[in-house]
Amino acid sequence: MKFIDLARGYERYGGEIEEAVVRVLRSTRYILGPEVAALEEELARFVGVSRAVGVSSGTDALLLILKALELPPGSKVITPSFTFVATAEAIRRAGLVPHFVDIDPRTYNLSPEAVEEALRRHPGEISAVIAVSLFGLPADFEALERLSREYGVVLVEDACQSFGAEFAGRRSGSFGRAAATSFFPAKPLGGAGDGGMVFTGDEVLAERVRALRMHGQTRNYYYEYAGINGRLDEIQAAILRVRFRHFEEELRLRERVAGKYRRALADIPGLVLPHVPPGYRSSWAQFTVRVPGRDELRARLSERGIPTMVYYPHPLHLQPIFRDLGFGEGSLPETEKAAREVLSLPMHPYLTDEEIALVAETIREFYR
Incomplete structure (x- = not known):
């Protein structure tokens, strides 16, 4: 995958x-x-x-x-x-x-x-x-x-x-x-x-x-x-x-993948799914969940051959190139908390039902 x-x-x-x-x-x-x-x-x-x-x-x-x-x-x-x-x-x-x-922690x-x-x-x-x-x-x-x-x-x-x-x-x-x-x-x-x-x-x-x-x-x-x-x-x-x-078709395929992820991952305690407020349509560049213990879950997924990404593990205000701006640790709490918890799952228009099911079942097993 x-x-x-x-x-x-x-x-x-x-x-x-x-x-x-x-x-x-x-x-x-x-x-x-x-x-x-x-x-x-x-x-x-x-x-x-x-x-x-x-x-x-x-x-x-x-x-x-x-x-x-x-x-x-x-x-x-x-x-x-x-x-x-x-x-x-x-x-x-x-x-x-x-x-x-700082950011809105939901979006x-x-x-x-x-x-x-x-x-x-x-x-x-x-x-x-x-x-x-x-x-x-x-x-x-x-x-x-x-x-x-x-x-x-x-x-x-x-x-x-x-x-x-x-x-x-x-x-x-x-x-x-x-x-x-x-x-x-x-x-x-x-x-x-x-x-x-x-x-x-x-x-x-x-x-x-x-x-x-x-x-x-x-x-x-x-x-x-x-x-x-x-x-x-x-x-x-x-x-x-x-x-x-082919872009409109690909957008619909992305929405299909996101919908299947949502249904397959529903009701897992502690796992926060992406939030799309009323009146919005996402183009689903990523499917990003958030969870305490993110790195342990990521390791388990990797063991099963499931690649993931973290966008972004180090907020910009804490990066060396922006140190001169004077933002210290704790200055943007929602940003820093998101950076510790977010995890992006495989996401593209061509994910199969079997691949989505494997990702979801691996996550469910981890929480069981």
Whole structure:
């Protein structure tokens, strides 16, 4: 059993993918050609925004958004500590300062109450909020959009794990001033390498991101911004267009797997299943449970050949690279507790009933 079985996906769509790759190779248009343009148009329509800009990775999508926003240098950006390092890394690379706040223990996303407390305690210091839609579940954007308006800060969605998810009838990627997603192979919509996209309804911001991904160039060899080489390759775009044709079916298959896990793991004392509040649709990037004694359970699953992952064992506020920010142990209690207890089980659209049953029975045996 594999944690994420990319080979099964290739078995399904490999022929289509190879045709698309060969088409690009024969075209000799390898950078920012018709495949990227078509993918941008298709995904913008799917998300429900007017602009999408293909870039080199989800990390670069976040960085380019922050650079395009032209926030005050050295200002603080609220973000969770319970996330992949790229979120806070992009803040630092943009010349800004990460300001970590705690999470909602049920969803693992930013706690709106914690965000509001930080905004009240640091008036004038905070310029933006980056809300991560973790494990495929959107953050509480109803509350976060209200807070961003009330306190005059910019809201950005880190949708790198949640493409295809929904909240209140809107798709992940449509929230805030702009959103970033990732096409890393293990994501819900994954390519065959790195890639990402910026979504926004702000035409000026989109054009600035387009310039920034090309070294800041606004016309041939004329540079208005300090940009990066952040372009999406044509081959990746062509592969993603194939995968996107099957994306709705894959979302339904992910929901099927999550539903089977829920039924098979119900009523195990102490085991907390993923929480999807009313009005939300998760894209199920991960199926993450939480339990005291996580490491012992993980060892038992490993003995049975069942791979698991821990996202994330070391919160960012306790990492050496962010030690200078002054967050000590105990400063974000819900984040630190989640880091000790979460465990992600094998999750992909092609898990069989037998594999799900093996995972569930092994967990039940452990608790018996």
